[in-house]
Amino acid sequence: RLSSKSGKCRTRRQVCQLILDHFDSQYSQELGDQWGSVRSVLLNPHCWQHGALLNRFGDLAGVQSHLHSLGYHSLVPHSHSPASRSEPGSSHICSPLRCLLPEGVTRLPTQRHRAGWLKQYYLLNAASLLPVLALQVRDGEKVLDLCSAPGGKALAVLQEAMPGLLRCNDVDESRSKWLLKTLxxxxxxxxxxxxxxTNTDGRAIGSAEPQVYDKVLVDAPCSNDRSWLFTPGPQQGELWLRARTQLPHLQKDLLCSALAAVRPGGMVVYSTCTLSRGENQSVVEAVLTSCPGVELLDLEEELIGSLSQHFTFARLQPPLGHLVVPEHGRTWGPMFVCRLRRLY
Ligand code: SAM
Structure with a gap:
């Protein structure tokens, strides 16, 4: 039987003042009034919620009903096939993905790896499923997950559909090993x-394998706002702030590589877990300006409508992509998602 624990922090993590000051000055400008409530969630890890992505390949007998008895509810209604995403005329989507969200901050125990047994659920920030839902993978498609470790989104892709090929790539060798273990x-x-x-630099894949994939996910390396706030010590904080200025170059190169690797008509989803405009809309803007034959493909109203019941979306300027921002009681995010289509 599953037991659950409330998400209390045993050791209180120290906030890095340097990073907080930096966020205050940048995000109060970029998010306006919304920054105040986002800030208070980011500063309080004990209020962060954890969703449970159920594993359709594991033994789910009893797990779902137990979680429902604990007050868990579905992120989106369940469907058996990725193709039957919404009923004609419906304003909501359904998906083979089964993600259950707690009412409060209940956190299920992490399941340990056991040879010969498949884990039943994966704990995650539920907003991290938005890029996977946006990618709309169908059975038989060739999919590239360019920055894949530790594998949460690759796992979600395999919950949604049976791709003909799923290539999971990460440049970092030890993270690639972790990814393999997750899978x-x-x-x-x-x-x-x-x-x-695979374990290569994602920037090289577009030229090595042009027009090979139907769908590419670029879940880019970014300044992870949740963890960066708790950077240990000002020296590390300074290093990270310096690294932050370089990230948009890397992100743009990765996105261009993804657009080279996708076939004409194929889709690329770009995502980050930062609120930063420079790593989100500005990267997309730069790519749209410099890559010919690429168009913005906005997410379906049904998808945004369904998820708005659980997630809070920011008002973005410029309005490129969608940004989930954490709020008390619905602490999902930050998660930025933008979808592009290669035309030729
Ligand atoms: N998609 C993952 C998931 O859902 O579990 C999380 C990906 S994490 C946000 C970004 C990843 O990008 C890191 O694992 C990092 O090692 C990888 N990365 C950084 N630079 C890269 C590059 N040039 N090519 C490929 N991967 C890279």
């Missing part, structure tokens, strides 16, 4: 045979 803990060997894990 082995959740995915049966027969399905894993359609997944390849």
């Amino acid at each position: 082995q803990s959740y995915i049966p060997p027969a399905v894993l045979s359609t997944v390849t894990v």
Whole structure:
């Protein structure tokens, strides 16, 4: 039987004042009044919520009903096939993905890796499913997850559909090993045979494999606002702030590489877990200006409508993509998502 614990922080984490000052000055400008409530969530890890992505390959007998009895509810209604995403004329979507959200800050225990047994659920910030829902992977498609470790979104792709090929890539060797272990803990060997894990610089994949994939996810390295606020010590804080100025170059190169790797007509989803305009809309803007034959493909109203019941979206300027911002009681995010289509 599953037990759950409330999300209390045993050791109180220290906020890095340097990073907080930086965020205050940047985000009060970029988010206006919304920054105050986002700030108070980011500063209080004990109020962060954790969703449970159920593993359709695991033994789910009893898990779902137990979670419902604990007050968990579905992020989106369940459907058996990724193609039947919404009823004609419906203003909501459904998905084969089963993600359950707690009423409060209940956090399920993390399940340990056991050889020969598949884990039943993956704990996550539920907003991190938005990029996967936006990618709309269909059975048989060739999919590239360019920056894949530790594998949360790759796992979600495999909950939604059975791609003909899923290539999970990450430049970092030890994170790639972690990614492989994640996949082995959740995915049966027969399905894993359609997944390849590679360890190369994502910036090189577009020129090495032009027009190969139907869908590409760029879940880019970014300044992770949640963890950066708790950077240990001002020296590390300074290092990170310096690194932050370089991230948009890397992000733009990764996105251009993804657009080279996708076939004409294929889709690329770009996502980050930062609020920063410089790593979100500005990167997309720069790519739209410099890559010919690429168009912005806005997310369906049904998707945004369904998720607005659980997530709070920011008003973005310029209005490129969508940004989930955490709020008390619905602490999902930050998560920025933008979808692009290669035309030719
Ligand atoms: N998609 C992952 C998930 O859902 O679990 C999280 C990805 S994390 C936000 C970004 C990843 O990008 C890191 O694991 C990092 O090692 C990887 N990365 C950084 N630079 C890269 C590059 N040039 N090419 C490929 N991966 C890169």
